Amino acid sequence: MSSTRDIDALIDLMARLPGLGPRSARRAVLHLIRKRGLLLAPLARQMQLVADTARECLNCGNVGTADICDICSSEKRATGELCVVEDVADLWAMERSGVFRGRYHVLGGTLSALDAVGPEELRIPKLLDRVHAEGITEVILALNATVDGQTTTHYIADQLEGRVRITSLAQGVPIGGELDYLDDGTISAALRARKEL
Amino acid sequence: MSSTRDIDALIDLMARLPGLGPRSARRAVLHLIRKRGLLLAPLARQMQLVADTARECLNCGNVGTADICDICSSEKRATGELCVVEDVADLWAMERSGVFRGRYHVLGGTLSALDAVGPEELRIPKLLDRVHAEGITEVILALNATVDGQTTTHYIADQLEGRVRITSLAQGVPIGGELDYLDDGTISAALRARKEL
Known part of the structure; x- marks a missing residue:
C-alpha cells in the first residue's frame, strides 16, 4: 500500500475502529501524518494515557480512570x-x-x-x-x-x-419528530400514553 | 460528556480525524477502551512511532520513514x-x-x-x-x-x-461502470476516445 511498513501497520490498526474501513483509515492516517506535530503526537500520548489508566468502575460499570468513577464517588449524586x-x-x-x-x-x-x-x-x-x-x-x-x-x-x-x-423512560414522539417519519410502534405507543393538555 | 477529563480529551482529538464526528469519535473511543489491551495500547505505540519517524521524501514528496522514500531509493524503479x-x-x-x-x-x-x-x-x-x-x-x-x-x-x-x-491517463468508462450511472462528461470523453475492436 504505502511505501513503509510502519505506516501500513498504523493503517491496519486504524481500520479496526468502528466506522472506519481501509479507505477511511488511509485517509485518516495521511491526515495524521500531515499534522503529526499538532494532532498525531498528542493523540498518541492521549491514547497511551487512557490505555494505562482507563478501567471499569467497580460499582456501576462506567468507564473512568479510577476504581470508583466520578459519578459514584460524588456525594451530590x-x-x-x-x-x-x-x-x-x-x-x-x-x-x-x-x-x-x-x-x-x-x-x-x-x-x-x-x-x-x-x-x-x-x-x-x-x-x-x-x-x-x-x-x-x-x-x-x-x-x-x-x-x-x-x-x-x-x-x-x-x-x-x-x-x-x-x-x-416514557415512550412517544421524539421532540422535533414528524409523524410521517415515525414507525407504527412509536405512534401507537404515543397514542396509548396520550396526555390531557 | 463522559465522566473523566482524560477520556473526553481523547474523544476531542479523535473527532478531529477526517470522517469522524463527535458521535463516531465517542463510539470509537468506547470500543478502544473495551479493547485497551488488544487495540488501544498497540495503536498508541504505533502512532507514537509514526509521529517520531514519518517525514516527506526530499525527492518526490511521498511520506515514509526516511529522507528518501523506498520508491525513490529502489534501483528497480x-x-x-x-x-x-x-x-x-x-x-x-x-x-x-x-x-x-x-x-x-x-x-x-x-x-x-x-x-x-x-x-x-x-x-x-x-x-x-x-x-x-x-x-x-x-x-x-x-x-x-x-x-x-x-x-x-x-x-x-x-x-x-x-x-x-x-x-x-486515459479517460473513459471505468471497469465495471454502467453507462446509466456515468456523468455526461465521462460518456462524451469515452466516445471521443473510442477504439477499434
Missing part, C-alpha cells in the same frame, strides 16, 4: 435514584442531556436466550446488591426499546418488585 | 518513467493497482488562481530539475480530472514540451 442502562454509551447519552442527577448502573448488555446471556453474565446481581446497600428509592430502567431491552426491563422489575419504586 | 500525482493518497492508489513500475512526483496540490497557488507553492520546480537529473524519458501526468487538475496538467506539459515524452 447520592439522590436515591439509580438509572439502569445497557452500556456506557447510553450512560454518556443520559449525561449529555444533563437532566438526571442520580447515579447509574451499567448492565453491560441485555438478557438474551439466543446468545446465552443470563443475569449472571450481566451486572444484575450487583444491581440488586446496590439497591439495598445504597438506600435506593427509585430504579429508572432506561434500557433500549428493543425486544431484548424490554425483556431485561421486565426481568429486573420482577426481581425488584415491592422493594423500591420502579420506573422506565 | 529507475525505469525512466515519472508519474506526477497531486497528493500522497493518489500515489498510494497508483501503487495499489500494482501496474506502474517507475517513480513518482507528488505535487502537493494543484495550481489555483483562486487560492493563490502558483508553481512555486507546488513541487513543480523540483519536477523540472528531476526530469533533467534522473534521465527521465516519459512524464505521466496522473492528476485528477478536475478543472484545477487539468489546468496544472497543461501548465506542466508546456514547461516540459520538447524535453521529454509527456502522457496522461
Whole structure:
C-alpha cells in the first residue's frame, strides 16, 4: 500500500475502529501524518494515557480512570435514584442531556436466550446488591426499546418488585419528530400514553 | 460528556480525524477502551512511532520513514518513467493497482488562481530539475480530472514540451461502470476516445 511498513501497520490498526474501513483509515492516517506535530503526537500520548489508566468502575460499570468513577464517588449524586442502562454509551447519552442527577448502573448488555446471556453474565446481581446497600428509592430502567431491552426491563422489575419504586423512560414522539417519519410502534405507543393538555 | 477529563480529551482529538464526528469519535473511543489491551495500547505505540519517524521524501514528496522514500531509493524503479500525482493518497492508489513500475512526483496540490497557488507553492520546480537529473524519458501526468487538475496538467506539459515524452491517463468508462450511472462528461470523453475492436 504505502511505501513503509510502519505506516501500513498504523493503517491496519486504524481500520479496526468502528466506522472506519481501509479507505477511511488511509485517509485518516495521511491526515495524521500531515499534522503529526499538532494532532498525531498528542493523540498518541492521549491514547497511551487512557490505555494505562482507563478501567471499569467497580460499582456501576462506567468507564473512568479510577476504581470508583466520578459519578459514584460524588456525594451530590447520592439522590436515591439509580438509572439502569445497557452500556456506557447510553450512560454518556443520559449525561449529555444533563437532566438526571442520580447515579447509574451499567448492565453491560441485555438478557438474551439466543446468545446465552443470563443475569449472571450481566451486572444484575450487583444491581440488586446496590439497591439495598445504597438506600435506593427509585430504579429508572432506561434500557433500549428493543425486544431484548424490554425483556431485561421486565426481568429486573420482577426481581425488584415491592422493594423500591420502579420506573422506565416514557415512550412517544421524539421532540422535533414528524409523524410521517415515525414507525407504527412509536405512534401507537404515543397514542396509548396520550396526555390531557 | 463522559465522566473523566482524560477520556473526553481523547474523544476531542479523535473527532478531529477526517470522517469522524463527535458521535463516531465517542463510539470509537468506547470500543478502544473495551479493547485497551488488544487495540488501544498497540495503536498508541504505533502512532507514537509514526509521529517520531514519518517525514516527506526530499525527492518526490511521498511520506515514509526516511529522507528518501523506498520508491525513490529502489534501483528497480529507475525505469525512466515519472508519474506526477497531486497528493500522497493518489500515489498510494497508483501503487495499489500494482501496474506502474517507475517513480513518482507528488505535487502537493494543484495550481489555483483562486487560492493563490502558483508553481512555486507546488513541487513543480523540483519536477523540472528531476526530469533533467534522473534521465527521465516519459512524464505521466496522473492528476485528477478536475478543472484545477487539468489546468496544472497543461501548465506542466508546456514547461516540459520538447524535453521529454509527456502522457496522461486515459479517460473513459471505468471497469465495471454502467453507462446509466456515468456523468455526461465521462460518456462524451469515452466516445471521443473510442477504439477499434
